[in-house]
Amino acid sequence: MLKIRVIPTLLWKNLGLVKGVGFDSWRRLGAVLPSVKVYNTRQVDELVFVDIAATGEGREPDYESVAEFSAECFVPLTVGGGVRSVEHVRKLLLAGADKVAINSSAYENPQLIRDTAQRFGAQCVVVSIDVRRSNGKYECYSQSGAQATGRDPVAWAKEVEACGAGEILLTSVERDGTMEGYDLDLIRQVSSAVKIPVIASGGAGNYEHMYAAIAEGKASALAAASMFHFTEQTPIEAKRFLASKGLPVRRGHTG
Amino acid sequence: MKLVVINYGMGNLASVCRALEECGGEPVLSAEPKSLAGADRIILPGVGAFGDGMKNLREAGWPKAIQGALENPEVCLLGICLGMQLLAEKGFEHGEHEGLGLVRGKVERMNPETEERVPHVGWNEMRPAKESGLTKGIATGTDFYFVHSYQFNVEDRNDVIGTTPYAGGFVSAVQHKNVFGTQFHPEKSSFAGFQLLRNFLGQPLDHA
Numbered sequence: 465m466l467k468i469r470v471i472p473t474l475l476w477k478n479l480g481l482v483k484g485v486g487f488d489s490w491r492r493l494g495a496v497l498p499s500v501k502v503y504n505t506r507q508v509d510e511l512v513f514v515d516i517a518a519t520g521e522g523r524e525p526d527y528e529s530v531a532e533f534s535a536e537c538f539v540p541l542t543v544g545g546g547v548r549s550v551e552h553v554r555k556l557l558l559a560g561a562d563k564v565a566i567n568s569s570a571y572e573n574p575q576l577i578r579d580t581a582q583r584f585g586a587q588c589v590v591v592s593i594d595v596r597r598s599n600g601k602y603e604c605y606s607q608s609g610a611q612a613t614g615r616d617p618v619a620w621a622k623e624v625e626a627c628g629a630g631e632i633l634l635t636s637v638e639r640d641g642t643m644e645g646y647d648l649d650l651i652r653q654v655s656s657a658v659k660i661p662v663i664a665s666g667g668a669g670n671y672e673h674m675y676a677a678i679a680e681g682k683a684s685a686l687a688a689a690s691m692f693h694f695t696e697q698t699p700i701e702a703k704r705f706l707a708s709k710g711l712p713v714r715r716g717h718t719g
Numbered sequence: 720m721k722l723v724v725i726n727y728g729m730g731n732l733a734s735v736c737r738a739l740e741e742c743g744g745e746p747v748l749s750a751e752p753k754s755l756a757g758a759d760r761i762i763l764p765g766v767g768a769f770g771d772g773m774k775n776l777r778e779a780g781w782p783k784a785i786q787g788a789l790e791n792p793e794v795c796l797l798g799i800c801l802g803m804q805l806l807a808e809k810g811f812e813h814g815e816h817e818g819l820g821l822v823r824g825k826v827e828r829m830n831p832e833t834e835e836r837v838p839h840v841g842w843n844e845m846r847p848a849k850e851s852g853l854t855k856g857i858a859t860g861t862d863f864y865f866v867h868s869y870q871f872n873v874e875d876r877n878d879v880i881g882t883t884p885y886a887g888g889f890v891s892a893v894q895h896k897n898v899f900g901t902q903f904h905p906e907k908s909s910f911a912g913f914q915l916l917r918n919f920l921g922q923p924l925d926h927a
Contacts, residue, residue: 465844465885466842466843467841469841469842504909510864534737538734538737538741538907538912538913539908539909557731558732560731562734562866562907583768584768585768586868587766587840587868588766630838630840630866631840659831659837660836660838661836661841684840684841685841714842716910717857717858717909717914718910
């Protein structure tokens, strides 16, 4: 049976690891590489790695740094931030990324999703969707949550699926960094609208939140950052908890 | 030991090489078919579409070189993910394509059951179908990392060494004589993947 994945999200900016609240108030957490090594030793299911400054600074992904991190990463690595062309994707895959997350540029150029899926396979295309809620209505935002797109997350999720996206990384901007729980309503709406896996992101603060995102939200995977950075909670314990609730999780190889 | 990783422009070559190094191998990444001369182990990695993969292999002249190298029964090849699928006779991803024909069967789109999603992305079990040097020391039901939408429907059940319970059950590891393949990515499967790669690098590799 396919396992529920628990995925630490590593955000970085100016060569350092950061974490914010609501895509703002960034706090420095130190160097990236030691974190990658620790998560590998602990056999995490996967890592998501986003350069949050690249798009804003109008530059390409930092392939050299990605190569450095991926060399220490023996679990799947999704890399995002600043990806605007098939050539960027190609270089990231060459640098050791297994999947590439596309966000802002997908709104301007959905063809990029099609071209990437056609060239490298749908399974390496993760479309990252950042969502804010205002007046009870959800809306997709680009540019690290700064720019309203006028798009409805469910309609956009269906569109990117039709374009060939292999997975959706769905983040609630308001819940991000709060550790108050995922936006279950948003996750459920998007998960039930598409056939591709949805990774719940934004708001995880404890193991119960994670369980709810699967049981109620119908997500396929759980991304979390703050609860791993700032609390004693770990991916391994998260999976132990999920297993105790009857969910299928992966246990590491001990041979 | 000469270990060649075939570079045909498809996929996560750096990750494959890094994992092989971690397992004690000294991989040579090569875009030259003549590099297979004297090779003991060959890795055919791959992320991408079947048609593009075969086109790239053919244009560089790999199929003949691979066949030639495998005439020596001591030489072993491991196809990973798309690399395993390309071992088939035919692939049906975006049209119909000829494969390398090293393992009989064809590659077709997965048929998900209700509630199952495709691509099949994530950690899933590999259940040994028979003993093989490749999977030695790996407990039944150990999880490996998968990302794919197509599956290898193998003609001869004797060539199946592992299956995975998804989409009605599909073949996740194959072996035909000195040709091996895994649908999952050992290079991204943490310690379980290392075990499998170490088995592949072992000498002799049991492929009776």
